[in-house]
Amino acid sequence: MAAYSFGWCEVGGAPAVASGGKGVRQALAVLGAEAAGAPERAGVAAAVAVELVHTFSLLHDDIMDGDGDRRGRPTVWKAYGTGPAVLAGDALFALAVETLAAEPGGAGAVRTLSVALGDLVRGQADDLLFADRPWTGPERVRPDEYRAVAEHKTGALLGCAAALGAVLGGAGPETVAALDRAGRHLGVAFQIVDDVLGIWGDPRVTGKPVHGDLREGKKTFPVLVALGSPMGGRIAGLLESGDAPETAAALIEEAGGRSAALAEARRHIAAVETALDDAPSTARAADELRSLLGYLVRRDV
Template sequence: MSAPVPPDGRHVLDRCRALVRPALREAVGRTHPWVGEMAAYSFGWCEVGGAPADACGGKGVRQALAVLGAEAAGAKGSVAVPGAVAVELVHAFSLLHDDIMDGDATRRRRPTVWKAYGTGPAVLAGDALFALAVETLAEAPAGPRAVRLLSQALQDLVRGQADDLLFATRPWRGAERVRPREYRRMAEHKTGALLGCAAALGALLGGAPATTVSALDRAGRHLGIAFQVVDDLLGIWGDPAVTGKPVHGDLRERKKTYPVLAALDSPAAGHLCALLESAADPDAAAGLIEELGGRSAGLAEARRQVRAADAALSEVPLRAGAVAELRSLLDFLVRRDL
C-alpha cells in the first residue's frame, strides 16, 4: 500500500480562505461605504473608486490557523469563522498603520492605502477594521474569553512594533546595538502574537481545553519568528520577481534584520559596520553578511523555530488530519523560495 500523500500548504490556505471569505466580506460590508471601499482595496477586492478587482490580498495565514485550530481540537472549521474574520481584520488594520509608520508606498505591487487615499483616511480605515474585529469576536460563542485572547495579542503586537521602531534609532556597533535575542523577542510579539492568537482562538471556539489553547498559541508564536526571519532572508536574497521587492531592498533601507544582526555578532564585523553605517554598497554588504554567517544563521533560526512549533503541537492530543495540515502549512510558509 502506498504512503498517504501529505497535505499541500497552498491548498490548505485556499480551502480555509474559501470557508472564511463570505463572512469576511459580510463584515466589511457593515462599515461606512467609504471605509469599506478602503478595506476592500486593502484586501485586493477592488480598485480605488470601487471597481471590482482580483488583486493579491495576502495569503490568509491567520484565518487558516484559526480554522485549523478548531479542526485540530476536533470541531468543525466553521465554528472558527468569527475568530478567523477577527484576526484577518486585525492583521489588515495593523498593515494599514504599519505602512504609514514605515512610509511604505507599495504593498503587494499596488499603492498602499495611505498613498491611494491619504494618510488620514487610511488611519480611519484601520481604526474601523479594529473596531469591527472586536465586535465580530464579541458576538461569537465564548466571546468574552475570545476578546481577552485577542486583546492580549494586540498588547504584544504593539510592544513588538514599538521595539521595531526603536531598533532603527540604535547604532550598528557597540554595547547599544540590537542583539539577535532582542530581535527574536520583537518578532514573537510583532508577528508571532497574532499567529498564535489565531490558532488559539480556533481551538477556544472549538471547545478545546486551556492546555490545548495554550499549546496552539505557542506553536503560532514560534511560527511567527520563523516567518519573520524568512522574510528577512528574502528581503536581502529573494528573487524580486517572486517577492516584489528590489534586490537587497532591506539593506538599502538599512533595516536591522536577523541575518544582519547575526553577522554583526562576528568578531570580524568591523567592515560590515562601516558599510551599513554609510549605506554605500548594499551588494558588498550582502556578500559580507553571507561570508560572516548571517544567511546560514537565519536559515538555522527559522528551522529551530519550526521545530519548536512542531514540539508544541506534540504536547497535547490533537486530531491527526488537522495536525498534518498545520505541519504542511508550517513547511510551506518557511520554505518560501529559500
C-alpha cells in the same frame, strides 16, 4: 478603503486582480479550530477576526514605516491619505472585536485577542526604537532582542490565530496554550525567513526589490548576527553609508548571517512541532498544519 486594503478593488472601487496575501493566518485559525475539535463556525469566525486585525495592523504599520507600496500597489495612506487610512484601520479593528463578541464564547476570544494585540503593539514600539539604535557598540541591537520583538510583532497574532478557534470552541486551557505557543514560534520562524528573502530572495517571487532590506537599513536577523562577527565593522560601514548593498549582502553571508538565520528558523519550527504534539488534534488537521509549516519555511530560501 477596506476593500482596497484586502486587494478586492482599485482606488474608487473598480474590481481588482491584486493578490490578497498568503492567507496564513486564516489557514491557522481554521486548522487550529479543527485540531481542537471545535465546530467549523468557530474556525471561520476566528479566521475573519484575525484577518481583520492583521489588515488593521498593516494599515497602521505602513504609516509608521512610511512605506508607499504593498504587494505592488500604493498603500492605503498613499492612496487615500493618512487620516482616512488611520480611521479605516480603526474600523477594521472594531469589526474584529464585534465579530468575536457575537459568537458563543466570545468573551474569552476577545480576551485572547486583546492579549495578542498588547504584545503586537509592544513589538511594533520596540521595532520603531531599533531604527534609531547604532549598528555597532554597546547600544547595538542584539539577536536576542530581535527574537523578542519578532515573537511580539509577528508571533503574537499567529499564536492568536492558531488558538482563537479553539477558544471559541470551548477547548481546554492546555490545548489553547499549546496552539498559541506553536503560533508564536511559527511567527519568529516566519519573520526570520522573511528577513532572508528580504536580502537574497528572488524579486519575481517576493515582489520586493533585491537587497531591499539592506537599502532601507533594516536591522534584520542575518544582519544582526553578521554584525557580531569579526567582519562586523566593515559591514556596518556599508550599511551606514547605504552604498554597495550587493557587497554588504555577500559579506553578511560570508559572516554566517544567512546560515545562522535559517538555523534559527529551523529551531523555532522544531518548537512548533513540539507544541503541536502537546495539542490533541485530528490526523487531518495535524497533517495540514505540518504542510503549512513546510511551505512557510521553504519559500525559496
